[in-house]
Amino acid sequence: MKRRSYGIRWRTKLAVLLSLSFCIGTLVLIRKQHDRILSLDNSVSSQPHPKPKIAFLFIARNRLPLDVIWDAFFKEQEEGKFSIYVHSRPGFLFNQATTKSRYFYGRQVNNSIQVDWGEASMILAERILLHNALKEATNERFIFLSDSCIPLYNFSYTYEYIMSSPTSFVDSFADTKEGRYNPKMHLVIPMHNWRKGSQWAVLIKKHAEIIVNDTTVLPEFQKHCRRRSLPEFWRDRPLSIDASKEHNCIPDEHYVQTLLAQHGLEDEITRRSLTHTVWDMSSSKGHERRGWHPLTYRLSDASPKLVKTIQKIDNIYYETEYRREWCSSRGKPSLCFLFARKFTRAAALKLLDTGALILN
Ligand SMILES: *[C@@H]1O[C@H](CO)[C@@H](O)[C@H](O)[C@H]1NC(C)=O
Ligand SMILES: *[C@@H]1O[C@H](CO)[C@@H](O)[C@H](O)[C@H]1NC(C)=O
Numbered sequence: 001m002k003r004r005s006y007g008i009r010w011r012t013k014l015a016v017l018l019s020l021s022f023c024i025g026t027l028v029l030i031r032k033q034h035d036r037i038l039s040l041d042n043s044v045s046s047q048p049h050p051k052p053k054i055a056f057l058f059i060a061r062n063r064l065p066l067d068v069i070w071d072a073f074f075k076e077q078e079e080g081k082f083s084i085y086v087h088s089r090p091g092f093l094f095n096q097a098t099t100k101s102r103y104f105y106g107r108q109v110n111n112s113i114q115v116d117w118g119e120a121s122m123i124l125a126e127r128i129l130l131h132n133a134l135k136e137a138t139n140e141r142f143i144f145l146s147d148s149c150i151p152l153y154n155f156s157y158t159y160e161y162i163m164s165s166p167t168s169f170v171d172s173f174a175d176t177k178e179g180r181y182n183p184k185m186h187l188v189i190p191m192h193n194w195r196k197g198s199q200w201a202v203l204i205k206k207h208a209e210i211i212v213n214d215t216t217v218l219p220e221f222q223k224h225c226r227r228r229s230l231p232e233f234w235r236d237r238p239l240s241i242d243a244s245k246e247h248n249c250i251p252d253e254h255y256v257q258t259l260l261a262q263h264g265l266e267d268e269i270t271r272r273s274l275t276h277t278v279w280d281m282s283s284s285k286g287h288e289r290r291g292w293h294p295l296t297y298r299l300s301d302a303s304p305k306l307v308k309t310i311q312k313i314d315n316i317y318y319e320t321e322y323r324r325e326w327c328s329s330r331g332k333p334s335l336c337f338l339f340a341r342k343f344t345r346a347a348a349l350k351l352l353d354t355g356a357l358i359l360n
C-alpha cells in the first residue's frame, strides 16, 4: 500500500511537472513569436529610418534678405534632412508677406528677444535657437547663420560634409590679447580657458545641450564681457586713451569656444569655422581695430571668380598661434568653407542668376 501510494504520488508529481514545463515552453514560444511579430511590426512602421537632420539656425534683424538663395539651396526631396529656425526681432512673422520662400513660413521662434549686436543678448539668441531646435529629436547638427550668409555648395554636398564629421566646427584660439579677458572672471573662467573665434559655428548635439544647460559661464559673460563701443562710432573718432583701458570683450566671439574649453571638450571640436569671412582692414590703423569690420560683398564684387576663390581655399593660417590648419573631411584633404558672408541681396542674386553659384 505504502509503496503504491508512493508510486501514485510520484506519478502525479511527474505529470504536474511535465504539464508545467509544457506550459512554460508554450509560453516561451508564444512570447518569441509575439516578439518576432512586434519587431516585424516595428521595422515596418519605422521604415525608412528617420534621417538625422541639420538644424539651420538663422539670426536676423528682420526679414531674411537672402531667402531666395536659401530657397534654391533647400530641396523638397531633402525635406527629411533639415529643419529651419529663425531668430528675428520679437513679433516678426515669416509668411507670404515677408518672405519669398515657403521654407521660412512660420519658422520664427516664438520666444525671440531684442538683440543688440555685440552684447550678451546675441548669446541669448543663440541659446533660444538651440533650445527650440533641441526639441526635435532628429536634429543632430546645429548651424548658426547670419542674415548675410550664403551657401557655397548644394544641399547634398553640405549635408555629407557636416554629417560625416563627429566633431563640432568651432573657430577657437587661445586669446591672450590684453583687454579682452576681464580678470574679474578668473574664479569661474581661468585665463587658460579663455578662447576667441568666430560665432558662426556648427555644433554636435552634445555641445548644443551643454550651451543650453550652462548656468555658470553665461552669468559671468553677462557681468564681465562687454563690447567697448560700436565700430561705426570708432570710424570717425580716434581712440581716446580712456576708452582703450576699458575691457573690450565681444561676447559672441568668446562664449561657445570658452564654454567648451571649460568643459574640457576641445578634442571634440575641429578648430575652424565653416563660414568664410573677410575682415576689412582698410580703415584700420594698427592692430587695435582689426577685426571690427567683416567685409560686405556688393553687386560689383559678385563674380564667378569670387566664388571660385573662396571655394578653392584649403588651408587657414592663424597668425596669433603661428598655426596653419589644413582642412580635411572624412580624413581626407578637403575644402575649408561651406558658407560665406557677408553678401548684399543684389550681390547674392547676381551670383545665383549668372550661375556663379550652383545650388541645384
Ligand atoms: C511657443 O511654441 C511652443 C510650441 O512650439 C508652445 O508650447 C508655447 O506655448 C509657445 N509660446 C508662446 C509664447 O506662444
Ligand atoms: C552637389 O555638388 C557636388 C560638389 O560640387 C557635386 O559633385 C554633386 O554632383 C552635386 N550634387 C547634386 C545632386 O547636384
Ligand SMILES: *[C@@H]1O[C@H](CO)[C@@H](O)[C@H](O)[C@H]1NC(C)=O
Pocket: 206, 207, 209, 210, 213
Ligand atoms: C542637459 O540637461 C538635460 C536636462 O537636464 C539632460 O538630460 C542632458 O543630459 C544635459 N546634457 C548635457 C550634455 O549635459
